[in-house]
Amino acid sequence: MALNRKIAYIDLSTGKIEIKPIPLDMRRKFLGGRGLDAYLLYNHAPKGCDPLGPENPVIVSGGILTATLASATARTHVMAKSPLGGMLGSCNMGGFFAPEMAWAGFHHLVIKGKAEKPVYLWIKNGKIEIRDARNLWGKTTTETQWTVREELGDEDIKSLVIGPAGENKVRFANVMTGIKNSGGRTGMGAVMGSKNLKAIAARGTMDIKISYPKEALEYNKRFIDQITSAKVNQTQGTLGTPFIWGATNSWGGVRCRNFQYNQQLYCDEIEPEAIDEACAETMGPYHMAGCFGCQVHCRAKYKIPTGPYKGVYDEGPEYTSQGAFCGEPDCTSLETLLTGNHLVDQWGMDNLETGSIISWAMELYELGILTSKETDGLDLRFGNDEALLEMTRRIAFREGWLGNVLAEGGIIASEKIGKNSFDYLIQVKGVSNLHSDERATPALALNIATASRGSDHLRSRPAIDLYHLPQEVMRKIYSNPVPYDGPLSSEHTEYIGKPWQVFWHENCYMAVDCLGICKYHTTFLGATLPNFEDWSKVIYLNTGLEFTPREIWDIAERCNMMERLFNLREGLQREDLKKGDMLNHRYFDEPTRRGAPDVVGRVIDREKFKKMVDELYEYKGLDKNGVPKPETLKRLGVEKEPSRLL
Template sequence: MALDRKIAYINLTTGDIEVKPIPMEVRKKFLGGRGLDAYLLYNHTKQGCDPLGPDNALIISGGILCATLASATARTHVMAKSPLTGLLGSCNMGGFFAPEMAWAGFHHLVIKGKAEKPSYIYINNGKIEIRDAANIWGKTVTDSQWAIHDDLNDKEVKSLVIGPAGENLVAYANVMTGVKNAGGRSGMGAVMGSKNLKAVACRGTMDVKITHPVEALEYNKKFIEQITGAKVSQTQGTLGTPFIWGATNSWGGVRTENFRYNQLEYADDIEPERIDDIATETMGPYHMAGCFGCQVHCRAQYKIPSGKYKGKYDEGPEYTSQGAFGGEVGCTSAETVLAGNHLVDQFGMDNLETGSMIAWAMECFEEGLLTKEQTDGIDLRFGNDEAVLEMIERICYRKGWLGDVLAKGGIPASKDVGKNSFDYLIQVKGMANLHSDERATPALALNIATGSRGSDHLRSRPAIDLYHLPEEVLRRIYSTPIPYDGPLSSEHTEYIGKPWQVFWQENCYMAVDSLGICKYHTTFLGATLPNFENWPTVLYLNTGIEMTPEEIWEVARRNNMLERMFNLREGLTRNDPEKGDVLNHRYHDEPAKRGAIDVIGRYIIKEKFDVMVDEFYEHKGLDKNGIPKKSTLKELGLENEPSHLV
């Protein structure tokens, strides 16, 4: 059955491997996936450990529902202390790896130590071995996966791999699976590289027994109808996530030229319809691909139509690549967006961080903080397509002074560049912002400021705040499963009520990350998609675990608090510009210059923002400094951590 999946502790230094069951007590307290990973990280790393040292625990998991009959349960999660931020490192990706790992017998891996030479882990039906990766080291993401197929003589093997960026310890290197499924934030690829770990490969044919299979299938049909019937899902299935760009750029919600503007002009070539015209490669009868168990199929397949990389195959691009290699760097060419997307996929680099670092360097260059000597003669001005693609490669291989500096991440880079370059760095807790501009949306600004792994659109973002939903609809969403009778507003420029929305979304996203469900199948972009009231039934029919919506809410709160506890242990302080719940000063000091009438002139009012943070802390059970109250820890059963239950 699903609950038979094990946890493995792997020491790359000694070669020791220990396999243990996951006790029911632990399942009911943390469920699995990201939530149980947070518990494992807090319990298996020491305060102040070097993120790139052997004592940093690298944790890989699938949610408790992965490989079951529940829809869209393909999410793989990776967690460790981040080399980019020095705080919580965490990334989540789709594809086919997590189900394969479950079929191979495991839900969680805890990896410590450092291999003496390049290695990879192979898991096959309950057995684990550490294998030589000498002939794979140095290869790109897709070539690495093909090489593992050849090494094992099995094309059905699914692998998590790092590319050259991870090997070179780029602070925001990805963990990748498939062509473009990216565990992209916080540098988990660099942690793998520091351990001489090129990949984790899985092949499984072990049964996953479903508790009530007939009923689970019937209930999942309702799930599928609910998901595919939503207009947002239908749009994603046609245009992929680039559809978001079409709305947000025209409205004035994307940061452009680092943070100078909030709308990219003359950008028809990277609009979603244009990308859709180019993305005509097919696998079977469709040009849109999907992950295991998903009916939405939100990613396109394409070959770059022209230029230096003409004919190269890839998947996407995501909304994030339009921002990273379009808006942020001031480029309006589809070729640049597609080529940039392809390079970071092959090198194994976070597209958000890469685009943001290049955009920051461009503004520094135009402001006279960087010289041509420091850029090795590259004219690093906004809109220089060739410079963008050149810098992606330089960062990956740490070529030249600037390539090496940018590879360190934003805060260390700003210290190397010096002067007032830190002021231009659009980051929270050391992690670059998504390319969105939140000056007109206080709720989204609060979300990025308080995200557990740094600036984040996937930890607590109330994206539906932009839909102007009637208050009664908001009340129905945000009062389930816990009653809420406080203020709510349909106006996205308002401050009141937004802290509860962010708190609610934080728990919603933790729940799906612990279950193993894709966020696109809950209240992220679609207000009518499944939620707390649906998950107990899905959980029970597939695994036999009986929980109420309120109990799943409490699990999510507990897991989020563990992430907060880890960050506080590693130096998080409320108002610290490098490790705090604060925004770059430009959010408060520079009004938005472009866009719709409800955007132009907007900025985040500092005094009101501080009140929002206070309210958010109160909802979480923190004091004014962001530290958990003793009563909160006792309520959540966390007063004795680390408890070493597993």
């Protein structure tokens, strides 16, 4: 059964491997996936450790429902201290790796130390082996995966790998599986690279017993139907995540020219329908692919239609790539989008961070803070497609002065570039923001400012706040599974009630990440998608564990507190621009200029923002400085952490 999947501790310095069961009371407290990872990180990372040093553990996991019947139980989670901002590092990806690892008998891996020479892990049916990876070093993400399969003689092997960017310890290198499934944020690829760990290969044929198979099948059908019948998922299944662009760029929620504008103009060529046409032309009418068990199938398949990479196969591009290679640098070419997406996939680098940091450099270049001396002659203007792709390459391989500096991530780069470059950097906790512009949406601004892994849209974003939902619908969603009778506003430009929404989604997304399912299968982009009550059933039928919806909420709150404790231990201070729950001054000072008339001319109001943070802290049981009150720790049962039970 799911509950007998194990945890393995692997020390790459000594080669020692220890395998343990995961006690049931740890499941009851932290479920699995990201939640249990947060516990493990807090317990295994020494305070203030060097993120790229051997003592920083990299933790890989599947959720408690991985490979069971709960729609798409595909997600793999990776956690460590982030080399990008020195705070919590965490990334999550789809694909097929976590199910394979679960079939091989494992839910969690805690990898410490540093191998003397490049190695990879080979996990098969309860056994783990450390193998020589010198022949894999230097290979792209897909070459690495195919070579591992060949070497071990099994085409069904699924691997989690890093590319050249991870080897070069680019601080936003990602971890990848398959063609494009990426654990992008917070530089987990660099942490693997620092350990000389090139890949983790898994293959399993061990049964995972389903507690109530007949009922689980029936319920899964109903669960899937609830998910796939939503308009948002039907759109997603047709156009992939780029569909989001249609709305956000239209009303003025997309960063353009770093942070100068909140909409990209005249960009018809990279709109979702245009991307879809290119996919259809090169891959046929059925060009969507799905991650494990998923009926939403949001992953498009394409071949690059023109240019130097013409005919090369890849998948995506995601909404994030649209922002990274189009919106932020203000490039409008489909070829650049599809090529850029391919390059970061191959080299193993976060598309989001790459596009964001290059756009920042472009703004600095246009302001004269950077000159052609630092760019080694590259004309780093906005809208220069060639320069964008060339700088992407230089970062991945740390070439040239600027390539090497940008590879260090925004905060270190701003220190090296100097002057007032930091003022233009759109980041929180050292992590760049998505290409979204939150100046007109206070709820979303609060989300990115307070997200545990830095500026991020997948931690607590109340995306449905943009839908202008009727009051009664909002009330129904947000007063479950814990009662809430405070104010709620359907207006997404408002400040009222938003902290509660952010708090609710923070717990919702944490629970999803503990289960190992995809956020598109919960109340993220669709208001009518499953959450706590539905999970209570699905957990029970698959694992036999009984949780009330309220208990799942409490677990999520506890896991979020573990992440908070980690960040506080690493120096989080409420208004610190580099390590705090704070936004860049531009959110408060520079009014938006584009988009819908109601969006134009907006900034985030400093005082109201402060009040929102205060209110959110209250819900989370934190004091005014963002530190948990003793009674909160006691209520959540984490007052004795680190307890070192696992």
